[in-house]
Amino acid sequence: MNVERLFRAHYAELFRYSNFMSGDPDVAHDIVQDAFMRLQERPPKHQENVRSWLFTVATNLVRDRTKLESRRRALLEERRGLDASGTDSDPLASLERAEIRDLVRKALGSLRPKERTALLMRSHGFAHREIADALGTTTASVGTLIARSLDKLSLAMPSLREHRE
Amino acid sequence: MNQPSHAASDADLVRLLDEEFEPERRTEVLLHIQECEACSTRLIALREIGERVQRALDLAAIDPKPSVGPGARPLPPVLDLDHPSSDANPAQPSRAWGRAAAILAAVAALGLALSPVRAFVADLMSVGDRAIRGAPAEPDLTRNSRVSFAAAGGELTIRVRSIQRAGSLFVRLTEAERASARIVSSQGSEELVVLPSALEIVSGEASTASYLVEVPRSLNRLVVELQSGIDTTLWLGAGPPPGTEYQFSLGPVLEGAIADER
Known part of the structure; x- marks a missing residue:
């Protein structure tokens, strides 16, 4: 199994998924790293669908982070202000994206x-x-x-x- | 949904949208929808909500920061329909196109005449492209100066992928459990790419950037590789104290030394 090839193929989408699941890009990054570490150290017995295996592992890693929810809520509040200030050259575009992200985070959090x-x-x-x-x-x-x-x-x-x- | 016994459940409608049914069951459900305005309305509603949610997710998605992972380099885009991944299990794009084509074919074959369904099919065909090819989320450029990662299996390789003109690579031992890296001084084109058991430094040949990599003291082995083939292996298992720092001068050759031992 070529872990690096799989990493390059699936890193971005697994990050996006983990970010939506956790609500925290830093946590998502760690989760993706951990998922690939697990792939390298304890690869699945059946390797015909590694992509599905990686998403399952990421799902479990998110679930296992018992302190995640409180941190996520704190970050939501913190980032509301950061996002609103924006870093784009177009403040309106930045504000719109920030609003959408905030909306989606809250909505996903209700599930x-x-x-x-x-x-x-x-x-x-x-x-x-x-x-x-x-x-x-x-x-x-x-x-x-x-x-x-x-x-x-x-x-x-x-x-x-x-x-x- | 209160319908006769043959009514399609929400689960049925979702499975229909997602092309999850066997052909026989799918025909049954489609025939029912032809007769049942409530179910056809619900089907349209679920499709529209799904489309709206997918669009929101696309807009809200944060891509990995440019300095982390393969997104930092010109790799095949994972969700690019025109250039699908060559991986054995390629990433799947949104199902919208598959749904549209399959349901259109099914509806045409059955001669469905209910107007909401026709409108739905027409809308599906126009929606698919929008749902899949929506504008990608802008990368988050606000936090690209530092990456953190775990060193797999107690080993880490730092690869300097480009020959820099000058600069320094500092490797510092810490008590932290995770490793981290950042670009100390930059000319703007340098990138840090984290792989499962390696950190890649990618820069232009004219770069004079410097980098700081902090690694857990528990790491067993650290290898610093230069593209020229010169590499240095540091065995850290013996446990140099935290704060020990190795400095490498980056250039055509890699010159390393312990810069600071406390």
């Missing part, structure tokens, strides 16, 4: 962990079978989790359509 995992893995193109394996549930439950999470997000992000269109 139960399984709902969040199902939704985000779906957005990364995983099949229901793979999502079910990661969650330790059935494929039938995955559809329900996704529908429920979409309904919740719809309520949590009512202004997004108007925001962008």
